Amino acid sequence: MNFKKLHLASALLWATAILLAALFSAPTFFTIILLPLLAFSSLQLIRQAAKAAGTTVQTCGTASAPESRRL
Numbered sequence: 001m002n003f004k005k006l007h008l009a010s011a012l013l014w015a016t017a018i019l020l021a022a023l024f025s026a027p028t029f030f031t032i033i034l035l036p037l038l039a040f041s042s043l044q045l046i047r048q049a050a051k052a053a054g055t056t057v058q059t060c061g062t063a064s065a066p067e068s069r070r071l
Contacts (some may be wrong), residue, residue, distance in 0.1 A: 006049050010042055 017038070021031055 002035070007046060010046060014039070014042070 017035065020026075021035065
């Protein structure tokens, strides 16, 4: 599976999981422990796939601003 398809599939699965958790009032274990654990593992898989594809993945807070925009 190529990297873009993996990223899209991951995003769709996460959107579905979050919506279903909200709609069906998921238990605390699911929303506080299981979803973050799955998020972490999903990010690790995407990073590994990106590394194998020779691209980089930037997450929130990792991208640096251009020199002209820094304060």
